[in-house]
Each structure stands twice: as C-alpha cells, then as structure tokens.
Amino acid sequence: MFSYLYMKILESSPERYDRGISMASLGAADRSRERMVKDLGPDDRVADLGTGTGALAFLAAEKGATVTGLDASAGMLAVAERKRAAHPAGDRVRFVQASVGQMDEVLETGACTAVVSSLLFSELSPDERSYALSQAFRTLVPGGRLVISDETLPVGFFRRLVYRAVRLVMVLVSFLLVQAGTRPVTGLPEMVVQEGFTVERVEILNRMGSFFILFARKPETP
C-alpha cells in the first residue's frame, strides 16, 4: 500500500530484466551463460539456482539436458513460464518457486548431475551462500558438476578503482529502482572447497576482471 509507483517498477522489471542485465554486465552475462552450459548433454539432470527468467535453464535444455529452475520470485518465474511455453526445448524445463532455504525440500539427494547458477550468489547473504553450496553438494551425484558465474572484486589496485567507480553508478541506479543491493562475490573458491568440492578452474570473462565462472566438481569417492 505504500509506494505504489515503486512497486510498479519492480513488478514490471522481470520483462525488462533480460535486456537490463545483459547491458549492465556489458555482455559478460550472455557470454558466461554460453560457456557455463558448454559441456552439458542429454544425460544431464541440471538444477539452475536463482533461475530468474530462465535464461541459463533454456540454454542447458537446448543441449538436451533436463532442467529444474529454482527462484524465489513469483514475478520472475511468471516471465520464465511464458518463455517456456514458446521455447522448443521448453518441455525439458521445469520451474519451481523456492528460495535457497528450501533447496532441502525441492531437490532430492543425488538427483542432479550438474548444479548451475548465474548471478545469484551476489544477491545472497553469506549464510545463504554456504547453505546453497552445501545443498548443491547433497543433490549432486558423485562426480557431479558445480558451475557458478557472478561478479567479483577484481584483483589489483587500479582495476578495483575503476570497478568501484563504475559500480557506484550502477548501485545508485539500481538502488533508486529496486533498493536491492548486491555484493560482489569474494572468497567463493575457498567456500566451495570447504563444502567438499574440488575446484577445477576459475575463468575471468572481462578485461576489468570483475566477472568470473567457477567450475567445480563433487569428488567421485568421498
């Protein structure tokens, strides 16, 4: 009942969301999703955490994989469902409204061969990050893959300075629009290892060094 206008902006944002994200990341988000699903195939059962409007989920389905997309936001999922109806691989995708805290209820143990997530971790609190990783570990088969992409703090003084300056503008704009702060993801490889994964590699996607993809695996034998 309070700021009606503000809510309207939020409500309508899922539609404008895809374009917004790809602009804000200067294309890095689009490139990253392609790379994330590169090794997936028809035998894969994939969970996409924080699927949003399903961009990553559909790419995985195009590779033949069966995908469950989780997101806490009903508005985002409504757009994803609309896209699904029109998508040729849409019948291999299923969307479930669930927050990270409900992963224990919606993802069965050993049900997935891959867990992917793009641009979710920067929206999570520290607790949520470690919980999401532990639940990903549980739902993966031994040898299963974990692929996470997001924003991070670049290495090096000068790059950080540039990054911070650019980010300040983005934060102001996004704060005015949605009051949703995101936090660049740091220390993720360490966290992933702590939950029992083996980190295979971390790719940096842009010259500023602020966009990464982390590839990790649940060990074959415990």
Added chain:
Amino acid sequence: MNRIISWIMGTFFRWLPHRAVTGLRPSGRPDADSPVLVTGNYSLTLRRLLAAIRGEDAWVLSADSGGINVWCAACGGGFTHLQVISAVKVSRLAEKVSHRVLVLPALAAPGVDAREVKEHTGFSVRFGPVRAGDIPAFLAAGRKKTPAMRHADFSLSHRLDMLLSMNFILWLPLALVFGIFFPHAFWGVTALFWGVAAVSYVLFPWLPGRTGYLRMLWIMGGVALLLGLAGAQWGSGPLAFWPWMIGGAAITTLVFFDAAGIVAPMASDAEALAFALGIKSLPGLLAEKPLGRVSQDPDLCIGCGLCLDICPLAVFEKPLEGKKPVTVRPGACFSCGACVLQCPSGALSLAGKAARPGG
C-alpha cells in the same frame, strides 16, 4: 557509513525499503541456551532491536522482509513463514542452540504461520512484545507479556516520530516542483504542508469519523475556513485565497492518503482504496484478504488464549480464569488477520461486517 545511511533512510525515507544483511547475529555473548529473537531485515528495525536488547545475551535472527518493517511486510504478504523457515535453515540455527523456541515480534503474526514454522524447522514460535523496548522485561519475566506489551503503540510520541518520517517523502516532490517552477510559492506550500501534516497527526485520535478519509474532511474544512477568514480580513473577500484553498485540499488528501493506517489502530484507507480500485495485491506490500471484522465461533474455540495474546488492539478478553477468550470489542478490530491465521482451531474469521466502507 551504513549507520548514517540507515539513519537517513529511517528518518526521512521510511516509505522506502532499506535492507540489512540477513542472518544470525549475536547480542552480548549468547550460548546454546540463549533466546532467539527473530525479526525482519528493515535496517531501522534491526538497529532499534539491537539497541533495545543491549546487555542481553541473545541471538538475533534477521529474516528477509524485503527491507520493509515487519508489520507492513507481514500484513502485505512479504514476511511469512517462508522467510522465517528459510532464515532458520540457512543460518543452521538448530546446530547453534539446544532449545527449539523462536521469539517473533507480535506484529509478525498476520503473516507468519507458526504451525508451518514448527513443521518445517522443528522450532515453535512465541509471539513477543509489540515494541522492541519491552523485550528485556519480557525475557526477564520468563517470556510472559503484560497486557501493555501486547498493544500497538499509537501514542503522541509514535505519531510525532511518524510525522517526519512518513511525510518527508511526500513533501520532497512538492518542494522540488515548487522550488524549481514556482519559487515564490515555495515557503507558503511548505508551511501549509507541514502545518496540515502536524495538525492532522497530532489531532488524529480526536477527529470524529469512522475512517481516515472521513476524518480528513475536518482538516480540509478547517483549512478552508481559516483561509476564508484570512481572505475576509486581509484580502478582497472570503474567497480571495481560493488557489490556496484548492492547494490545501490537495495537500490534506496527500497527507491522509494512508494516515489512518499509520497513526491509529485503524484499517488502512489506502488498502481499502486499492481493493476498491481492483488492485488486489502488490508483491510484498499488499495481499488480498477479507476486510471484515473478526467473529468467533464459540463452539470451535478450544480456549488456548493465543488470539488474546497476539491481538494488538485488545479485541479479546478472558473473562474468568479457565474460561475461553471472547471477543469483547469486535468494533476495535482492524482486520489485520493475525488471530485468524494463528488460531489453532479455525474458530475465528474475518467474514463479519466490513470494518470500513469500500472494503
């Protein structure tokens, strides 16, 4: 830096959400037996809670209310058992405390279904005091509430706190428009705005009228009357200041848009208006719900006393020890839905006569 932003947001922009990081925070030196106080992640609420319990050893679990205060979020569907369940699991609370009790703010009761929380987390929910300031006394008394701790605070000091924080953001666009385009009227409009807002917020409880919008008419009339008198005295006649009369009416409408829901134990006019206009829900802010007054089926009631414990407006009373609570002041009910959601036997409903016209 965060504290300064949080203060600015809390004082001038209280209509806007302001999120704090969710998660478990220690207050003092809590151990496995210390109480767990759950709240939302509106930074101002969290700051006030932490300040209120300074010196207590407790866990503070902040769940995601979207950066909105617990009451608005709980009534609007943005703070429910889902957020609480998530916070409990994600923080791995069960590994950190040995007991299984959460203390929630009483004002979370319209949104957080205690039975769902219990089922999914194993923690039972106790609804604590309405005001954070009462928490130390509540804990000291063995988690028991005095009647005063149950009742929502709409005292003068609460209203004055709301006066600045709720109206600043209404004044700001006015100030910008007049400051840039009509600078000669800037101070007049500003004085009129804050005069109307202050008088309205201070006098609100004594204005006659069943709804906020009806009470608004008194202020509008008062403004018009004063301007008319001023026109007759110093101008060419009672209508000499007619543009200000129109402006005064517009400003009064603005101030009263949601005033009843803010300064009085009354249902929100804005909510009823939104429903009447066909806007049934806004994510996290407004949820479709009946707007009737509470009614009780005495045959279903098992006398647990929960309704009495959580109603912020003292609608219920327990006549004699051992007897079932009865609705003694149904007229005071403002349809928040807390008792209906929490009643374990389904004895309560909001199907009664609408608390307000248009609802």
